[in-house]
Amino acid sequence: GQQVMQIPQYQHVQEGEDFTTYCNSSTTLSNIQWYKQRPGGHPVFLIQLVKSGEVKKQKRLTFQFGEAKKNSSLHITATQTTDVGTYFCAGYPNSGYALNFGKGTSLLVTP
Amino acid sequence: NAGVTQTPKFQVLKTGQSMTLQCAQDMNHEYMSWYRQDPGMGLRLIHYSVGAGITDQGEVPNGYNVSRSTTEDFPLRLLSAAPSQTSVYFCASSYREGTTEAFFGQGTRLTVV
Numbered sequence: 001g002q003q004v005m006q007i008p009q010y011q012h013v014q015e016g017e018d019f020t021t022y023c024n025s026s027t028t029l030s031n032i033q034w035y036k037q038r039p040g041g042h043p044v045f046l047i048q049l050v051k052s053g054e055v056k057k058q059k060r061l062t063f064q065f066g067e068a069k070k071n072s073s074l075h076i077t078a079t080q081t082t083d084v085g086t087y088f089c090a091g092y093p094n095s096g097y098a099l100n101f102g103k104g105t106s107l108l109v110t111p
Numbered sequence: 112n113a114g115v116t117q118t119p120k121f122q123v124l125k126t127g128q129s130m131t132l133q134c135a136q137d138m139n140h141e142y143m144s145w146y147r148q149d150p151g152m153g154l155r156l157i158h159y160s161v162g163a164g165i166t167d168q169g170e171v172p173n174g175y176n177v178s179r180s181t182t183e184d185f186p187l188r189l190l191s192a193a194p195s196q197t198s199v200y201f202c203a204s205s206y207r208e209g210t211t212e213a214f215f216g217q218g219t220r221l222t223v224v
Contacts, residue, residue: 031210042201042215092209098144098169099209103153
Protein backbone atom coordinates (compact mmCIF):
# COMPACT_ATOMS: atom_id res chain seq x y z
CA GLY A 1 0.00 0.00 0.00
CA GLN A 2 0.90 3.62 -0.17
CA GLN A 3 3.50 4.76 2.31
CA VAL A 4 4.12 8.32 3.36
CA MET A 5 7.45 8.69 5.12
CA GLN A 6 8.31 11.77 7.11
CA ILE A 7 11.69 12.83 8.47
CA PRO A 8 13.06 13.69 10.89
CA GLN A 9 10.98 12.18 13.68
CA TYR A 10 12.19 14.79 16.16
CA GLN A 11 13.90 18.15 15.89
CA HIS A 12 15.13 20.35 18.71
CA VAL A 13 16.16 23.90 17.76
CA GLN A 14 17.03 27.13 19.47
CA GLU A 15 14.58 29.94 18.98
CA GLY A 16 15.50 31.83 15.84
CA GLU A 17 16.92 28.83 14.00
CA ASP A 18 15.30 27.45 10.88
CA PHE A 19 13.49 24.10 10.69
CA THR A 20 12.58 21.79 7.83
CA THR A 21 10.57 18.58 7.71
CA TYR A 22 10.39 16.33 4.66
CA CYS A 23 7.68 14.06 3.39
CA ASN A 24 8.12 11.31 0.77
CA SER A 25 5.50 9.08 -0.81
CA SER A 26 6.03 5.74 -2.51
CA THR A 27 3.41 6.66 -5.11
CA THR A 28 2.31 9.78 -6.95
CA LEU A 29 -0.06 11.93 -4.98
CA SER A 30 -3.11 13.84 -6.09
CA ASN A 31 -2.46 16.40 -3.38
CA ILE A 32 -0.69 16.77 -0.08
CA GLN A 33 -1.88 18.46 3.09
CA TRP A 34 0.00 19.66 6.15
CA TYR A 35 -1.32 19.70 9.70
CA LYS A 36 0.01 20.97 13.02
CA GLN A 37 -0.79 19.37 16.36
CA ARG A 38 0.08 21.24 19.53
CA PRO A 39 0.95 19.12 22.60
CA GLY A 40 -2.26 17.67 24.02
CA GLY A 41 -4.27 19.03 21.10
CA HIS A 42 -5.75 17.82 17.87
CA PRO A 43 -4.39 18.15 14.33
CA VAL A 44 -5.22 21.46 12.67
CA PHE A 45 -5.08 21.98 8.93
CA LEU A 46 -2.35 24.30 7.67
CA ILE A 47 -2.38 24.06 3.90
CA GLN A 48 -2.99 21.93 0.81
CA LEU A 49 -0.73 21.67 -2.23
CA VAL A 50 -2.10 20.34 -5.49
CA LYS A 51 0.10 21.36 -8.42
CA SER A 52 3.45 19.90 -9.38
CA GLY A 53 6.26 22.17 -8.14
CA GLU A 54 3.85 24.33 -6.14
CA VAL A 55 5.24 26.63 -3.45
CA LYS A 56 3.04 28.36 -0.89
CA LYS A 57 3.96 30.65 1.97
CA GLN A 58 2.23 31.47 5.22
CA LYS A 59 4.26 34.13 7.02
CA ARG A 60 7.40 32.26 8.20
CA LEU A 61 6.22 28.89 6.83
CA THR A 62 7.08 27.76 3.28
CA PHE A 63 5.50 24.66 1.78
CA GLN A 64 6.73 22.92 -1.37
CA PHE A 65 5.32 20.11 -3.51
CA GLY A 66 7.82 18.22 -5.64
CA GLU A 67 7.80 18.17 -9.41
CA ALA A 68 6.96 14.46 -9.46
CA LYS A 69 4.24 14.98 -6.82
CA LYS A 70 5.85 12.37 -4.58
CA ASN A 71 7.56 14.57 -2.03
CA SER A 72 6.93 17.72 -0.06
CA SER A 73 8.59 19.90 2.54
CA LEU A 74 7.71 22.41 5.21
CA HIS A 75 10.29 25.03 6.13
CA ILE A 76 9.97 27.38 9.07
CA THR A 77 12.20 30.43 9.12
CA ALA A 78 13.37 31.85 12.44
CA THR A 79 11.41 29.51 14.72
CA GLN A 80 9.48 30.82 17.69
CA THR A 81 8.31 29.01 20.81
CA THR A 82 4.79 29.13 19.40
CA ASP A 83 5.95 26.78 16.61
CA VAL A 84 6.28 23.90 19.08
CA GLY A 85 4.22 20.87 18.10
CA THR A 86 4.06 17.96 15.73
CA TYR A 87 3.82 18.61 12.01
CA PHE A 88 2.13 15.99 9.86
CA CYS A 89 1.99 15.63 6.13
CA ALA A 90 -0.94 13.73 4.65
CA GLY A 91 -0.99 12.51 1.08
CA TYR A 92 -4.03 11.70 -1.01
CA PRO A 93 -3.09 9.17 -3.68
CA ASN A 94 -4.30 9.30 -7.27
CA SER A 95 -6.09 5.99 -6.92
CA GLY A 96 -6.69 5.87 -3.20
CA TYR A 97 -9.54 6.32 -0.84
CA ALA A 98 -8.25 8.29 2.12
CA LEU A 99 -5.57 10.59 3.40
CA ASN A 100 -2.42 8.72 4.37
CA PHE A 101 -0.62 10.47 7.21
CA GLY A 102 3.09 10.47 7.82
CA LYS A 103 4.27 9.74 11.34
CA GLY A 104 4.96 13.40 11.98
CA THR A 105 7.92 15.51 13.03
CA SER A 106 7.91 16.75 16.60
CA LEU A 107 9.48 20.19 16.90
CA LEU A 108 10.79 21.50 20.18
CA VAL A 109 11.93 25.13 20.33
CA THR A 110 13.88 26.36 23.31
CA PRO A 111 14.23 30.07 24.03
CA ASN B 112 -20.49 26.26 14.74
CA ALA B 113 -19.31 23.48 17.02
CA GLY B 114 -17.37 21.70 14.24
CA VAL B 115 -16.52 18.11 15.18
CA THR B 116 -17.55 17.02 18.66
CA GLN B 117 -16.20 13.88 20.29
CA THR B 118 -17.34 12.32 23.54
CA PRO B 119 -16.09 11.29 26.00
CA LYS B 120 -12.74 13.07 26.32
CA PHE B 121 -11.32 10.42 28.63
CA GLN B 122 -12.32 6.82 29.30
CA VAL B 123 -10.91 3.89 31.24
CA LEU B 124 -12.16 0.42 30.33
CA LYS B 125 -11.51 -3.03 31.65
CA THR B 126 -10.36 -5.71 29.23
CA GLY B 127 -13.39 -7.27 27.56
CA GLN B 128 -15.74 -4.35 28.08
CA SER B 129 -17.44 -2.70 25.14
CA MET B 130 -18.10 0.97 24.52
CA THR B 131 -18.99 3.49 21.87
CA LEU B 132 -17.02 6.61 21.08
CA GLN B 133 -19.31 9.31 19.79
CA CYS B 134 -18.55 11.72 16.96
CA ALA B 135 -20.83 14.38 15.55
CA GLN B 136 -20.28 17.17 13.05
CA ASP B 137 -22.50 20.09 12.15
CA MET B 138 -20.84 21.15 8.89
CA ASN B 139 -22.87 18.85 6.62
CA HIS B 140 -19.71 17.02 5.59
CA GLU B 141 -20.13 13.82 3.62
CA TYR B 142 -16.77 12.31 4.54
CA MET B 143 -15.98 11.20 8.10
CA SER B 144 -13.19 9.06 9.48
CA TRP B 145 -11.70 7.64 12.65
CA TYR B 146 -7.99 7.60 13.44
CA ARG B 147 -5.98 6.30 16.33
CA GLN B 148 -2.77 7.97 17.43
CA ASP B 149 -0.04 6.09 19.24
CA PRO B 150 3.41 7.41 20.17
CA GLY B 151 5.74 7.30 17.18
CA MET B 152 3.04 5.86 14.91
CA GLY B 153 1.34 8.97 13.61
CA LEU B 154 -2.35 8.85 12.70
CA ARG B 155 -3.64 5.52 11.49
CA LEU B 156 -6.99 5.21 9.77
CA ILE B 157 -9.45 2.81 11.41
CA HIS B 158 -12.68 3.24 9.43
CA TYR B 159 -14.14 5.87 7.17
CA SER B 160 -17.44 6.80 5.56
CA VAL B 161 -18.14 8.67 2.34
CA GLY B 162 -21.77 9.27 3.22
CA ALA B 163 -24.75 8.06 5.21
CA GLY B 164 -25.12 4.30 4.94
CA ILE B 165 -21.63 3.79 3.48
CA THR B 166 -18.61 2.72 5.53
CA ASP B 167 -15.33 1.01 4.79
CA GLN B 168 -12.23 -0.23 6.53
CA GLY B 169 -9.00 1.66 6.87
CA GLU B 170 -5.53 0.52 7.83
CA VAL B 171 -6.29 -0.87 11.33
CA PRO B 172 -9.99 -1.91 11.50
CA ASN B 173 -9.76 -5.06 13.65
CA GLY B 174 -11.66 -4.82 16.93
CA TYR B 175 -13.73 -1.82 15.83
CA ASN B 176 -17.13 -1.37 14.22
CA VAL B 177 -18.75 1.71 12.73
CA SER B 178 -22.08 2.72 11.26
CA ARG B 179 -23.31 5.90 9.58
CA SER B 180 -27.06 6.24 9.85
CA THR B 181 -27.04 10.04 9.49
CA THR B 182 -24.75 12.58 7.87
CA GLU B 183 -23.96 14.11 11.25
CA ASP B 184 -22.98 11.10 13.36
CA PHE B 185 -20.24 8.50 13.02
CA PRO B 186 -19.86 6.41 16.20
CA LEU B 187 -16.96 4.02 16.74
CA ARG B 188 -17.67 0.83 18.69
CA LEU B 189 -15.13 -1.23 20.56
CA LEU B 190 -16.63 -4.70 20.78
CA SER B 191 -14.34 -6.26 23.41
CA ALA B 192 -11.67 -3.86 24.59
CA ALA B 193 -8.05 -5.01 24.70
CA PRO B 194 -4.98 -3.28 26.19
CA SER B 195 -3.64 -2.88 22.62
CA GLN B 196 -6.53 -0.49 22.00
CA THR B 197 -5.18 1.98 24.54
CA SER B 198 -4.71 5.06 22.40
CA VAL B 199 -5.94 8.53 21.54
CA TYR B 200 -8.81 8.42 19.07
CA PHE B 201 -9.62 11.24 16.67
CA CYS B 202 -12.68 11.67 14.55
CA ALA B 203 -12.38 13.86 11.46
CA SER B 204 -14.71 15.16 8.80
CA SER B 205 -14.26 16.90 5.48
CA TYR B 206 -16.46 18.22 2.70
CA ARG B 207 -14.88 15.86 0.22
CA GLU B 208 -12.76 12.75 0.61
CA GLY B 209 -9.06 13.57 0.76
CA THR B 210 -9.05 16.75 -1.30
CA THR B 211 -10.43 19.26 1.16
CA GLU B 212 -9.45 20.33 4.65
CA ALA B 213 -10.09 17.75 7.37
CA PHE B 214 -11.52 19.02 10.65
CA PHE B 215 -10.59 17.00 13.71
CA GLY B 216 -12.41 16.55 16.98
CA GLN B 217 -10.69 17.15 20.31
CA GLY B 218 -9.90 13.46 20.72
CA THR B 219 -10.77 10.69 23.17
CA ARG B 220 -8.01 9.34 25.37
CA LEU B 221 -8.83 5.68 26.02
CA THR B 222 -7.04 3.44 28.49
CA VAL B 223 -7.80 -0.29 28.63
CA VAL B 224 -6.60 -2.03 31.77
